[in-house]
Amino acid sequence: MKHHLIYVYALVAALSAGCASSSNTSSTATATAPVTDAARLREKASDYAATVTAADLSKHLHILASDEYEGRDTGSKGQKMAAEYIAREFKEDGLAGPVKEGSNPYYQQFELEQTQWGEGYISINNQKFLMGQDFFVLGSSPYQTEQTAEIVFAGYGIDDAKYSDYANLDVTGKMVVVLAGEPKGSNGNMLISGTNKASDWGNDYRTKRNAATKRGAKSVLIVTGTTADEFTNLTGRYRHAADRASLGLKRATEASAAAFFISPQVGAALLGTTPTKMTDYAKAVAKAGKPTPGTFSTVKNVKVKTERLNTPVPTENVLGFIEGTDKKEEIIVVTAHYDHVGKDTTLTGDQIFNGANDDGSGTVAVIELAEAFALAKKDGFGPRRSILFMTVTAEEKGLLGSEYYSENPVFPLANTVANINIDMIGRMDYTYEKTSDSNYIYVIGSDKLSSELHQINEEANKQHVNLKLDYTFNDENDPNRFYYRSDHYNFAKHGIPIIFYFNGVHDDYHKVTDSVDKIIFESAEKVARLAFHVTWELANRENRIVVDSNKK
Template sequence: MKKLLFLFGISTILFSCGSSQNKTATNSTKSQDVTTFGNSITSAELKEALYTYASDEFEGRNTGDPGQKKAVEYLKNHYVNLGIPSALPNNDYFQEVPLQTLSTPEIDLLVNGKSFTNIEDYVSVISSPDGTFDAKEIIYVGYGIDDEKFSSYTNLDVKGKVVLFKAGEPKNSDGNYTISGTDETSKWSNLRQEFVAKREAAENKGAKAVLFYNADAYSFVAKRFGGSHGRMSLVEPPKDLYYFIINTDLAKAIHSTIDTSDKTETLNSAIEFNYKNASNTFESENVVAIIKGSEKPEEYIVVSAHLDHEGIKDGEIYNGADDDGSGTVAILEIAEAFQKAVENGQGPKRSIVFLHVTGEEKGLLGSKYYTDQDPIFPLANTVADLNIDMIGRTDPKREKTNRNYLYLIGSDKLSTDLHNISEEMNTKYCNIDLDYTFNDDNDPNRFYYRSDHYNFAKNNIPVIFYFNGTHADYHKPSDTPDKIEYDLLENRTRLIFYTAWELANRKDRIIVDKAN
């Protein structure tokens, strides 16, 4: 045992981030001993904070529940004690996020006089206005795509009408997909993106109601959106649109040859339905603090992590130590390091925003509210988002290789500068094995779309998602602070600090050269 402890201690020293590396940040206007601040990020302080934040006292931090309210107060008090001000004008650190739980709406739907059953045959997947709607015809638009390389809506007026489309996308005579020109699909047939892209295409064309036939995904969608337990979403004005995912029986009742036909046509199928919402509104909070830049305060580096977790289920507390207690306490330590620099007269040139978002587990809701509804600071002035979601453990797939690793996702997708800076900071200060396994566009896990950075990326803001991978305790009550590998958490947190430091202090703002 002593030998194992000795070797563990040696490994910690060998890859301790910044402890024996070059001490001068590049592209800065004056020499700064950045490691003085980076070395203030310690495993002991991370451990102390996480044992509190992921304790039973916080009851799993479920969005909107008392435990989550305790969590945001803890974060606020931490920034108050550090002397880091709120990013909000009212100085209370809380950006109120209006949320609602959506229970299954009451819907009566008939096609050609035949009644179909809610959940069994169709699912409503957005909040729509209460009311009655009927139409004598339905416009079938094949795959429902509106792209510069192919459009299902060419010379077609669907304003105020009902539109039906199906999953997938067309291919050319050579077997390649029309949109990509290769054997790879585009967003128009990837479920996570297709689901929104095709709806938005119909909505932009003025459709009143949309029916999406996806036989393969129907059971998943029915389970995801059809349960009466209450799905959570942002409170938004109901869209003047009805959007239903429909099963095979309903699709074929409207268009008997839908599986084989891609031809746009007007169908003599009458549809009518009554729609009544069922929802309950409440508020949660993002916690936002800021250190203003000394030279370019109107340019912002965002460091983000989600503050929520799964709460209590069947009497068991889901503490969420790694997910995302690790990211949360990492931000607190990064903030403290930057504040030490400020107190030493070496504050960042650009502003650093410390953003703890709510509702990530419910669908990236807090970050979506920040980017889509109420960006506290202009997105056009936001240089990058460094998002931290699970950095305290080891992926079982990595246990037999170098444990001093970290998965990076998204660093090269929008900005070559950001990727190069990330690599440079790691080489200079940390020597962590940066693993890009999940950065592949064809990653079946789709991690790029599954944490809060994505709401920044979709707005062409460069991002890095820092991630250790999943493990046996992921989304289980056993994700507890005693299982965190604090030496790894320290080193990974320091890397993120050094990257943020360089982004904030370099002469030129990074360039977005791969905009969507």
């Protein structure tokens, strides 16, 4: 944007021969107090929106989505390079760095934790069962080194007012073996609900884990399936995850019991019985219609080790701040995520996932909006409310950068008026590719918390850019659930109105082919300008928008 503006302003200066006009956006236009009149500011919006151009978006994206940045994977060299580039742009454009902690006021620095399972086994009478093959563990591990375990059988692991497997059992500090699911009566209905529908005891393993935790257990082992093949089929999703390192926010050590999913062979070995006799136990409960003590002889010689390896991964959100004028305590937050998925050295040929659209396109839009608002402030038309421009990290790892900000906000969430989130705005999805129509954008969440925000977006689009606003993915019944899948959600869950701009999914999504040459910069320009106008209105209107809804 900078080179473009220098040319424009030089031309204006030459033509006007030093004369000032009311529409001139030159930085010499005013030396008086900042304008705070909403109507006057509204008149100026288009002047600054026009500085957001396809050419400038392209300039930034050709850098950030180049091979040099290696796909911007969280914690990687490429992500650090991108953070430096964005922070430098914010600083050169005149935005302040609002972060008081750390060495760089433009960085909100924090540590993620990369975790991976190491050695894991359960040794039963010297027969070793292996983690990742015979059992899986979810969550933390209290068995970092080999420990002797005391086994207790607790039926289905239910501890309910109507049905409790824990009556007369002391499980403190012990390893509790339970069956998966929940018991049925002789009529085929669930004993808990009295209907054919399972309760949380059967649907969510965490319910059993929480019950074991309350009783003081060290771990709960859920026997999954009745045969080895059934266990393999039921635990397929865990098998893939067990071999992969995961990244998450660094938390205090979990106080809950560890949850193991074990094969029927492991369960039978722990209980000194056979898988068939465990099935017979389930039949006995169905016949009795109530909790039934097990007659199994739990083994004594059990040793357990489930090693979890933790590695810190430093990363940073990048923040640029424009302080408002008469309403500066209220904050508008504009976001995009600048991380992507990095590179895959096992691939033949191209190994770098450049992430031009996801979310290089949103990132460069935020850079351009920041520069436009900074220029307006320099000219005396700065926003009445403050604006935080934030490119977040680790979105691809589970919205972690925005989650960290929402839990450690630089500015109080109570003062945060709205979040404008821009994630993928430079391509067409499958639906619009059929007609080669790029003049659209999916709008998600604008009416979930504030009807005013929805109306502001509609009016801004009608007056300034004329995109087709598609609300397909705003439907609470949409199976894609995009409302929960980008950084805005970490604001929405705190009751802050949000709007999410998104072009939908295309063939190059999360592939090495998401490259700059496929970006439709004219479309990205229109969406970025729409985001600019919505932000301008939110920042300068007389009254803060009202939260008047709570849709899902």
